[in-house]
Amino acid sequence: MKEFFAFVKKEFLHIFRDTKTLLVLVGLPTALIVLFGFAISTEIRNVNVGVCAPDGDPAVMRLMEKVDKSEYFTYVGRYDSEAGIDRAMRRGEVDAALLFEDDFMSKMMKPGGAEIAVITDATNPNNASMEVMYLTGIVTEYFRDDLQEAAMLNASSAGGNLVPNLRMLYNPQLKSSYNFVPGIMGLILLLICALMTSVSIVREKETGSMEVLLVSPIKPINIVLAKMIPYFVISCVVLVNILLLTIFVLKVPVAGSFFWMILVSVIYIILSLGIGMLVSTLVKTQIIATLICGMLFMVPVMMLSGMLYPIESMPRVFQWLAQLVPAKWFIEAIRKIMIEGVPVRFVLKEMTILVLMATVIFTAAVKKFNDRLE
């Protein structure tokens, strides 16, 4: 045991002497969280909205004030016709517009109702659909609340009004950080555990120190385990760091159980350490280890884990592939616990799969590691 701890101490010394790498390890998650949380946001902001309301009805103008007050939109002005809006959009003055038909208010009060067109610049389809959704929301709410009195006065038309009631569950403000935080956790933890562990083991082979260690009484498997401990500790520190940033800076509350969230993360950390060890038994140089972990693992995590793109809308083949990506299950489990706040029995499937994957990878890594020695 003593030789084991002497070795663990050495690994910590390696890491703490290399302050630059340590800074990257701790700084990168912080930077990513801030970047994804604030800069790279799928939320829409400062969208310029124009209006085309031929008769300039005061009720319409009050609606536009309401639009202007929302944090997403800025009201820029009135245009005379649809063609005018089109020209303004081409000039870049407006990104979206509301188009009211003639005699809008009077038609509104009659059976059959009135029409509003929501026009958006769909050059960026994601933004356009968000704008449509938000604008529709504001308009619907406005007519429901502000015109209720009028509707009540005209009892005859009240029955004809069908008002959709949209509700965005679990993430009412549609904050993108709800989506990214679990993804970033999946990415960073894999990066630290798999990449750092494999590079650190392979470095010993490359410099020739592994030979000296193999001649020493320390058991080869202990060398590897001793290397995992510091990265396990760092991963836990990073995990806490990410959670603190998420809760206090991004203001995303943890809806479910903290305990289960940490447990799922620890399982994922162990799984990632196993991947790192497996890689280290397969390659001979640090560069290859970095490439494999950096490219071969990062890309699936980004593309196939559901972090950026929904798995459900992928072609079948990719959906199958996605099932093999550990990060997919981790991210799903974290989303469920953190954002939806469901009880643990709903993430049992994900947890079981992660534990199974960890077992398989560790068994393979240990077996491969032992095979290599002779």
Next chain:
Amino acid sequence: MMKAERAKVRNMFRSKEGIGAGIVRDSGNVIEVEHLTKKFGDFIAVNDISFDVHRGEIFGFLGANGAGKTTAMRMLTGLSFPTSGQGHVAGFDIRTQSEQIKRHIGYMSQRFALYGDLTVKDNMELFAGIYGVPRSEVGRRIDSLLDRLSLMPEKNAPVKDLPQGWKQKLAFSVAIIHRPEIVFLDEPTGGVDPAARRQFWELIYEAVDDGITAFVTTHYMDEAEYCGRISMMVDGRIEALDSPAALKRKYGADSIADVFDLLARGARRTE
């Protein structure tokens, strides 16, 4: 009687835990090898070698690249399992007791001289820990080693800042920090200037004076002259084994280099 006396003195010299205490057979030989063979498929890397290394001697293990030196050494240090033949190192069977062998030997390779990013003291503590030097002893041994090497002022300097010659001396000292029966030195003086090489050999002599046996591979033929006895490997076989003087006499050569040239002339394996 003489042998018993020597063993007693040696054990007194060693730590209380008595690193030499586990010796099963003590015939005055630290290494005994009989008909040792290692095959990789059809390739016979080591072909039926037999030799003994006496306690307290400096044994030079010579051979061209590819002659099988490394494979033989890997078997002796417990890294590789022999295809056939017998061998004992520090009294332990190389087939069945490689774990005990590892505790009783030291090893230094040319390719690696300690961890550059760790300090002199860190490196010493690490290897003292790995080899199970009692905690109460570690500080004292480190201080005495640092003293002997006059490295006390560099105690907390990263090893990578030391000159190459110093690194090698330090690596050797670390390799014997647990006072092994025998220390294996794999081309220890590669890439070191002649003056530093001489200093390095002085360290080896000091260790031998302390009762440690040295098993050295080298391709510097002048260094072979510093050894008590040398063996020369050609194509997996040991072609000659004797003291340098006796070998020169036998082959009528002026230097060990000439002897080696004579023996290696028939070698089929090259790099």
